[in-house]
Amino acid sequence: MPDERSGDSAPTSPPRETGGDWDRMWAAFHELRLSSAVERQTRLEELARENPELAAELASLLESEPRGEEWDTTGRAGELLDLGAEAFSALLEAARVGEQVGRWQVVGKLGEGGVGSVYRAHRTDGELDQEVALKILRPDALDGPLLQRFARERSILARLDHPHIARIVDAGSTLEGVPYVALELVEGEPIDRWCSRTAASIDERLDLMLQVCSGVAYAHRRLIVHRDLKPTNILVAESGPGGPSAKLLDFGIAKLLEEEDTPGGVTRTQNRMLTPRYASPEQLRGDPITTASDVYSLGVLLYELLTGRSPYGESTSSSMALMRSILETDPPRPSEALAGDASRDAEGRADTGSKAAIETAALRPARRLRGDLDAIVLRCLAKEPDRRYGSVDELADDLRRYRRGLPVLARPDSPGYRVRRFVTRHPLGVTAALAAALLAIGFTTLVFVMALRLDAAAERERGERLAAEQVSQFLIDLFEAADPALRVGPEPKAGDLLERGARELATSGLEADLRSRLAAIVLRAQVNFDQIDDADRTWTDVLEPLAAQASPRTRAEALLARASILERRSEHRRAARLYDEALRLVPLSQDAGAQQIRTLAQLRRATVRVKLGDAKGALRQIERTLDELKERDGEDRRGVPTVQLEALARLAAALSESGEAQRAEPVIRRALDLARSHPGVSELVRTKLLEDLAIVLLHQGRAAEAVPLFEQAIGQFEAILGPDSLRLPLTELGAALVDVGDFDRAEALHRRALDIATRAAGLDSPRRAAELVNLGWMLHNRGELDRAQRLYEESLALNTAGAGADGPALVPVLNNLGLLELDRGHHDAARPHFLRAERIVRAAFGEKHPALGFLWTNQARLEHESGAHDRARDLYDRALALRRTLYPDGHIETGLTLNGLGALLCESGRSDRGEHLLREALAIRQRFAAPDDWRIALSESDLGHCLVESGRFEEGSRLLRNSLPRILAQRGEEDPRAQRALLRVEALAESSPTP
Structure with a gap:
């Protein structure tokens, strides 16, 4: 016969589904919690001889039992009072049958719950013929946490009115002042027993789950989390032509989301009253509870309804083992659990035909569960709340999609997620955050690449699934090398792990195409770690030979990885050739993987075009690519938007380098917002976009705003990649600090970057040479010309030894040496440096490279x-013509040339033309810099001087006087430009018109 149950179902004895040891411990706990200390110790010692583990758990539970306010057990008198109160309650409850409680007469007892008893009661006021489940608080609980819990439950039930929730009918107090609540009487049985008794089909079980989801979602919308969803709290009643109906009971430990958890007894009592088998990991840990906890419990319920067993199998026989499983163990897929049970049942049959029949019958529903239902259940059971469905409504929507034969939103865990779970379960293997850093940078990228290569259909194919599993195992083996429990010798560094991974790929038994793709990922990780020399070796020793054996598409991926090294070394022309070759290897196709490679190659080729001087063409290409992405991805927003993010970041960089930093800012902010809103985007990508935003602000002349963003990005890079990866962001922050005049901090950062480069690559490396130039430029700007010169010359020697006397890497060093001599007034010493740099650029890049604009x-x-004004005019004209060709109107570099040419024309007697160019230059600088920036002040000083010399004294003197304090404050009196501005102001007295 079905049970007649309603109301509270947190019984004083445990539900029978929780297992033998848990039953014994629960009974022993209630037996001993009021015993004296001597009696308790004697009983625990007896139990320890029989079952040491259970005794230890029981002792721990008894020690955590609250004292004082919750239980007065500090002496024998208190014990006697408690026992007397319980006895009185028992007598009073037995006498309730036949009692009139408000307008209800108690007919019989239905059961007991955590806070009192539940009775069948009949309405006697004559208004209606009605029966209810009458829940009455235990008389001994009239003060303390149980009374609070009972009052909370009544308050919560009063907010709920839903067809799948047992509704409240009445509430009040008995003549003795004991609170009660009358609930809808549900004539039914627990959902799992109903499904078992009726042999319900999968579809019928899913229908019931949808009813349960409807009720839980309704409660959630009213900010109520149930926290104790389990079969005994969900009764199924036969309700006539509408079919079976599920009713949700017992909101005794429910939580109002609008209220904070209290530190007192109510919270502790509720934690003890939850049912561990259905509790979420965060409930067992004592973490804050959200609606995600109910999603988890619904996942456990759905698992049991579909398989007839717990997600954690036999571990439920021990409470500690159960808790460990819930917190640490990934349950098997429901289909695997069902198939395994069928095989074990069949093994017990001697008759071969009988065994086969059992396997066939049981494996049929297992096949039905495989795939979508597996994915739905396991998404609910994710250990991390943010990996579950975002709401019960989302779970219900996916169940309905499954019923209608539509694709479900839940997907199986990716190889990358399984690797991350491995890292979580083996924390010793990620000492110093090295393995975690590798996972965060290179291998989540790998997962993304594979996800694009293996679309929804291909993912189901056995061969591709095997490839994904091989990848996972490769990564796990790599992480085990960092586990101090497994390794011999010192802890490896991040670079060591990557290098080891590359070596293993060279000789691995994996298929060549897969090895090539993995090697490309390792190489990109090395580039992210700024390990350019290691990345070069990975290319030469591993990836290049593998790529020669791989498919055209995989060779194209390898070329993209190689080109990233060349870009980092500023070998843009060689990088461009590799991008062109990659595009030839992967023609236009409808295949998602091929489209991705083409898109990345086009984006990166466009960025190189900016470096080579074709900014306008690069911008057109990037914008076209973004339009194509928008059309291609418009229907599916679920994937990680990695390619779109790269497109936006490269567009922002191209705009910024093309002098359109104002246009770049909203683009990079859009990318950052998109990355932050998408949970699948890695923290490294978000941090890189934050750094890109800081660079855009720096290009706008907003260094003060850029500094805190650089500092935030550096902190995050260090947490993700480690301190040895910070060379480039430290250099960028140093440049921003120079702009705001904080030379001491800038020097410290540049020296730190120099130390990183020296440790990573050696004393004679190109990276060290580059950092010597950066440090020298900082000192140059501070006016320490002798120290700057020594650094420039050391860098020049290193670059000459490494790249030859005509290597392009020499150009920035030669240019800076020329400027240094120019600032000293040593014109003859400056000229050879500029001319040598010009010859190198023309030989390497032709006549239209942006560097020529600087040099001219x-x-x-x-x-x-x-004093060679004609020669100067010719050089300014050439530089201006080149820059107007290369860049859009109003480019910052065009403004530099305009400013110089305007000043020259003013001094040459062509004040009208000179003034026009100076005003154009000032307008450009005003668009790129903050109003008080020293560069704007320099332009104002030049324009003011031109105006004074042409007889426009009032406006000119105002500009000269107003600009001088800003120049002196930000550049210092030793700066040659500051000295020139000061001399102009001092000369005003002599040039002032006579009154």
């Missing part, structure tokens, strides 16, 4: 200061 503008300044 600097040479023009030299000739201007030397």
Whole structure:
């Protein structure tokens, strides 16, 4: 016969589904919690001889039992009072049958719950013929946490009115002042027993689950979390033509989301009253509870309804083992659990035909569960709340999608997630955050690449699934090398792990295409760690030979990885050739993987075009690619938007480098917002976008705003990648600090970057040479010209030894040496540096490289200061023509040339033309810099001087006087430009018109 149950179902004895040891411990706990200390110790010793583990758990549970306010057990008198109160309650409850409670007469007892007893009661006021489940608080609980819990439950039930929740009918107090609540009487049985008794089909079980989800979602919308969802709290009643109906009971430990958890007894009592078998990991840990906890419990319920067993199998026989499983163990897929049970049942049959029949009958529903239902259940059971469904409504939607034969939103865990779970379960293997850093940077990228290569259909194919599993195992083996419990010798560094991974791939038994793809990931990780020399070796020793044996598409991926090294080394022309070759290897296709490779190659080729001087063409290409991405991905927003993020980041960089930093800012902010809103985007990608935003602000002249963003990015990079990966962001922050005049901090950062480069690559490396130039430029700007010169010359020697006397890496060093001599007024010493740099650029890059614009503008300044105005005019004209060709109107570098040419024309007697160019240059600088920036002040000083010399004294003197304090404050009196501005102001007295 079905049970007639309603109301509270947190019984004083445990539910029978929780297992033998738990039953014994629960009974012993209630037996001993009021015993004297001597009696308790004697009983525990007896139990320890029989079952040491259970005795230890029981002792721990008894020690945690609250004292004082909750239980007065501090002396024998208190014990006697408690026992007397319980006895009185028992007598009073037995006498309730036949009692009139409000308008209800108690007919009989239905059961007991955690806070009192539940009775069948009949309405006697004559208004209606009605029966209810009458829940009455235990008389001994009239003060303390149980009374609070009972009052909370009544309050919560009063907010609920739903067809799948047992509703409240009445509430009040008995003549003795004991609270009661009358609930809808549900004539039914627990959902699992009903499904078993009726042999319900999978579809019928899912229908009931949808009813349960409807009730739970309704409660959630009213900010109520149930926290104790289990079969005995969900009764199924036969309700006529509408079919079976599920009713949700017992909101005794429910939580109002709008209220905070209290530190007192109510919370502790509720934690003890939950049913561990159905509790979420966060409930067992004591973490904050959200609706995600109910999603988890529904997942356990669904698992049991579909398989007839717990997700954690036999571990439920021990409470400690059960808790460990819930917290640490990934349950098997429901289909695997069902198939395994069928095989074990069949093994017990001697008759071969009978065994086969059992396997066939039982494996049929297992096949039905495989795939979508497995994915739905396991998404509910994710250990991390944010990996579950975002709401019960989402779970119900996916169940309905499954019923209608539509694709479900839940997908099986990716190889990358399984690797992350491995790291979580083996924390000793990630000492110093090395393995975690590797996982965060390279291998989540790998998962993304594989996800694009293996679309929804291909993912189901056995061969591709095997490849994914091989990848997972490769990564797990790599992480085990860092586990101090397994390794011999010192802890490996991040670079060591990557290098080991590359070596293993060279000789691995994996298929060549897969090895090549993995090697490309390792190489990109090395680039992310700024291990350029290691990445070069990975290319030469591993990836290049593997790529030669791989498919065209995989070879194209390898070329993209190789080109990333060349870009980091500023070998842009060689990188461009590799991108072109990759595009030839992967023609236009509808295949998602091929489209991705083509898109990345086009984006990166466009960025190189900016470096090579074709900024306008690069911008057009990137914008076209973004339009294509928008059309292609418009229907599916579920995937990680990695390619779109790269497109936006590269567009912002191209705009910024093309002098359109104002246009770049909303683009990079859009990318950052998209990355932050998508949970699948790695923290490294978000941090890189934050760094890109800081760079855009720096290019706008907003260094003060860029500094805190650089600092935040550096902190996050260090947490993700470690301190040895910070060379480039430290250099960028140093440049921003120079702009705001904080030279001491800038020097410290540049020296730290220099130390990183020296440790990583050696004393004679190109990276060290680059950092010497950066440190030298900082000192140069501070006016320490002798120290700057020594660093420039050391860098020049290193670059000459490494790249030859005509290597392009020499160009920035030669340019800086020329400027240094120019600032000293040593024009003859400056000229050879500029001319040598010009010859190298023309030989390496031709006549239209952006570097020529810098060199010609600097040479023009030299000739201007030397008095060779015609020669200076020719150089300024060439630089201006080149920059107007390369860049959009209003580019910051065009403004530099305009400023120099305007000043020259003013001094040459062409004040009208000169003033026009100076005003154009000032307007450009005002668009790129903050109003008080020293560069704007320099332009104002040049324009003011031109105006004074042409007889426009009032406006000119105002500009000169207003600009001087800003120049002195930000550049210092030793700066040559500050000295020139000061001399102009001092000369005003002599040039002032006579009154």
